Amino acid sequence: QVQLVQSGAEVKEPGASVKVACKTSGYTFTRYDISWVRQATGHGLEWMGWMNPNSGDTGYTEKFQGRVSMTRNTSIGTAYMELTSLTSEDTAVYYCSRTSSPGFFEFWGQGTLVTVSS
Amino acid sequence: EVVLTQSPGTLSLSPGERATLSCRASQSLKSTCLAWYQQRPGQAPRLLIYGGTSRATGIPDRFSGSGSGTDFTLTISRLEPEDFAVYYCQCQQYGVSPLYTFGQGTKLEIK
Numbered sequence: 001q002v003q004l005v006q007s008g009a010e011v012k013e014p015g016a017s018v019k020v021a022c023k024t025s026g027y028t029f030t031r032y033d034i035s036w037v038r039q040a041t042g043h044g045l046e047w048m049g050w051m052n053p054n055s056g057d058t059g060y061t062e063k064f065q066g067r068v069s070m071t072r073n074t075s076i077g078t079a080y081m082e083l084t085s086l087t088s089e090d091t092a093v094y095y096c097s098r099t100s101s102p103g104f105f106e107f108w109g110q111g112t113l114v115t116v117s118s
Numbered sequence: 119e120v121v122l123t124q125s126p127g128t129l130s131l132s133p134g135e136r137a138t139l140s141c142r143a144s145q146s147l148k149s150t151c152l153a154w155y156q157q158r159p160g161q162a163p164r165l166l167i168y169g170g171t172s173r174a175t176g177i178p179d180r181f182s183g184s185g186s187g188t189d190f191t192l193t194i195s196r197l198e199p200e201d202f203a204v205y206y207c208q209c210q211q212y213g214v215s216p217l218y219t220f221g222q223g224t225k226l227e228i229k
Contacts, residue, residue, distance in 0.1 A: 035218065037163075045155075045163065045206055047218040059217060095162055102169060103210025103218065104153035108162040 002026040004096055004109035011115045017084040020112045022096030029077035030054040033099040036070065036081045039111075040092040050099060051079060086116045120144055120211050122221035130229040137194040139224045141185075141207035149186045151209040157223075158203045166205075167192065194226075202228050 007021040022034065036048040049060035051070040058070045069082045079096055094112045097105035121144040131137055141152070149170040155163040165174040167183035170190070180195040194201055207221040 037220075044223045045157075045208075045220040047220065050217065061217075100168070102150050104165060104168040104208065105155070105163070106165050106168070106174065108164070111162050 002098065002107045004098060004107055006094075006096060006109040006112045009113040009115070011117065012086050013118055014087055014116055016086050016116075017082060018086060018114050019080055019082040020094050020096075020114070022079040022081070022109050024077045024079070024098070027098075029072075030074060034070070034072070034079040035097050035099050035105060036068075037095045037097060037105070038092040039095070040089075043092075046092075048081070048094075053079065083114075086114075088116050090114065091116045120147065120209060120219050122207050122209060122219055124205075124207060124221035124224045126224060127222075128225045128227060130227050131197055132229045133197050133199055135197050137192075137197055137201070137226055139192040139194075139205050139226070141190040141192070141221050143188045143190070143209065146187045147190075147209055147211070149190070151211065152183065152185065152190050153208045154181075154183055154192045155206045155208065156201075156203050157206065158200075163206065197226075199228075202226050 003025045005023045010018050012018050030053045033050050035050045038046050051058045053072045067084050072079045096109040098107040100106040123142045125140045152170045154167040157163045166181050171183045182193045184191050204223045204225050206223050210218050
């Protein structure tokens with residue numbers, strides 16, 4: 001069965017960077033885009049960007065341009081999301097999700113809590 | 119940018135009742151772009167409906183999606199205790215930023 005398993009919770013200081021991993025299994029990793037979605041406590045879902053695991057092409061929402069990087073390691077079926085220059089506003093649960101056509105999020109990781117605090 | 123506005127913000131109903139959740143878009147959308155998700159506390163979102171009307175694998179037939187243009191609806195025909203959660207609509211729009219947009223959510227609570 002399709003599974004996306006994310007790395008564990010992180011605590012970071014303001015100004016630092018965080019890199020979250022999303023290990024996939026149960027399907028061909030390069031056949032489906034991966035998106036990252038975040039959710040601050042008590043708030044809704046916010047889409048951050050997507051990556052094509054086959055080509056490595058990416059697209060980021062304007063809000064995160066210049067601060068986010070989405071990469072992958074195809075040999076181990078794992079996607080990564082790195083966010084730099086963290087502030088307290090980045091404290092949230094970050095989800096990876098497999099994107100299916102026509103543009104919906106069919107499978108989700110369990111989420112990774114990133115806490116930014118001094 | 120496409121804005122999706124969900125209403126009501128909170129819906130209070132009893133098990134066995136019918137729930138109607140609305141998602142209104144700021145511009146006309148292809149109905150096939152619309153998806154709906156359920157999120158229970160402490161869990162990741164779960165896909166319910168995609169392509170406007172298609173149920174995801176394993177989703178009971180009491181969940182249905184409908185609508186076109188700017189007005190879309192998620193209907194739960196008879197509420198079960200496990201249906202009380204937060205629901206989000208979502209659409210993908212090529213050529214606009216952001217590529218994917220979510221509504222702000224509707225909380226379905228037990229009355």
